[in-house]
Amino acid sequence: MNFKLTKKRQAILALLKNSGTTLSAQDIFERVDDMDLTTVYRNLDLFVKEKMITKVVLNTDEDLYEYQSEPHHHAVCTDCNKVIHFSACTEDLEKLLRIKDFNIENIEVTVRGTCRHKRV
Amino acid sequence: MNFKLTKKRQAILALLKNSGTTLSAQDIFERVDDMDLTTVYRNLDLFVKEKMITKVVLNTDEDLYEYQSEPHHHAVCTDCNKVIHFSACTEDLEKLLRIKDFNIENIEVTVRGTCRHKRV
DNA sequence: TTGCAAATGCAAATGATTTGCATTTTAACT
DNA sequence: AGTTAAAATGCAAATCATTTGCATTTGCAA
Incomplete structure (x- = not known):
């Protein structure tokens, strides 16, 4: 793991893990305290790159992300x-x-x- | 059909029909003469609404469109x-x-x- | 051919996402 | 605990596909 699992990152991951569904960057931004939207985006990108979460491609305006559980x-x-x-x-x-x-x-x-x- | 099948619209449809694959608004804009990109977008939206073509949801940056043939x-x-x-x-x-x-x-x-x- | 609605072009707006950069935080090492 | 370099974050501005507003042009019917 070549990155730091900061409090903010843990918060994002916890949200995704607990929500049990897909969330947008905006969704996460609204549910976390004291975090810039840019930070949300950057960390979501990081998590996707690290294969910890998945970017879901539906036809929505916003990109959606979800925690990796089982393939579904x-x-x-x-x-x-x-x-x-x-x-x-x-x-x-x-x-x-x-x-x-x-x-x-x-x-x-x-x-x-x-x-x-x-x-x- | 509550709209006019203008030359420009025919050109867009012909392109999509003949290409046999998916095209972006930009793709179409580049392959047609004397047509504004806005017109391309507006007509693609129209065709989708009329169910003459399909907007394909992949993970590409641009929206992709294809002519309705068979379900695939x-x-x-x-x-x-x-x-x-x-x-x-x-x-x-x-x-x-x-x-x-x-x-x-x-x-x-x-x-x-x-x-x-x-x-x- | 005249007139009106639809279609188009052009410029500007929109909005999600990204980027640049200054500041803050983290973790490892004295 | 203090120091420090790298990583993380915040903020502002840029990006870029797509949309919108509006003036002009075109198509079709009376």
């Missing part, structure tokens, strides 16, 4: 924008993909639809 | 950033997803890895 996928509710996590067997998944001449390193599944908490 | 998925080469299309049986795919209480409307699979055109 995301469902986004088009009504309330809530992000739900789910799993799938990667081996089985890989068998279904009709892809050739490609060395697969990672598979991400993004589902869009509606969760049960419908809005009007 | 994307593989991104982490070496050369090339985007490859492939298909998968949606029904089979859906069976693998361990997701509950969610009304699935769309499944997108994004694969990351390397294609065969390795860079040094």
Whole structure:
């Protein structure tokens, strides 16, 4: 670990770990005391580089980050924008993909639809 | 169709249709004559709204767009950033997803890895 | 051809993210 | 505990894809 696990960094990691879902830099900035938004961004980048967290690519305006737990996928509710996590067997998944001449390193599944908490 | 299919719009659609892959607004701007970048953006938004094209969510800096052909998925080469299309049986795919209480409307699979055109 | 709505171009605004730099904090070593 | 160099942070400004406001042009129908 070629960096210091400062209080601020611990705070960011704790937030991500405990939230159990994806958070944006702004989300984190609002929930932590005395931390510059720049620091949030810089540390998120660091954590991603160190593979401690993952940058999630959905179609949201802001980049989203999540704590590395187990490999999983995301469902986004088009009504309330809530992000739900789910799993799938990667081996089985890989068998279904009709892809050739490609060395697969990672598979991400993004589902869009509606969760049960419908809005009007 | 509550809009005019102008020459410029036809040009954008033709480009997307013929390219067979994803293009950014900038890509299109560079390949079309006498068209403002703003016009490209506005028409891409229009086409997406009209469901004539799709905005593809990968982790690239620019938004990417593609012509609606058949449902398919994307593989991104982490070496050369090339985007490859492939298909998968949606029904089979859906069976693998361990997701509950969610009304699935769309499944997108994004694969990351390397294609065969390795860079040094 | 006239007129009006839609389409376009241009310039400026927006907003998330990044960068430059001065200041503060950290951790290791006296 | 004091010293010090490197790393971390805060603040302001820059960046850059995308969007917006508005004036001008174009397309289509009466």
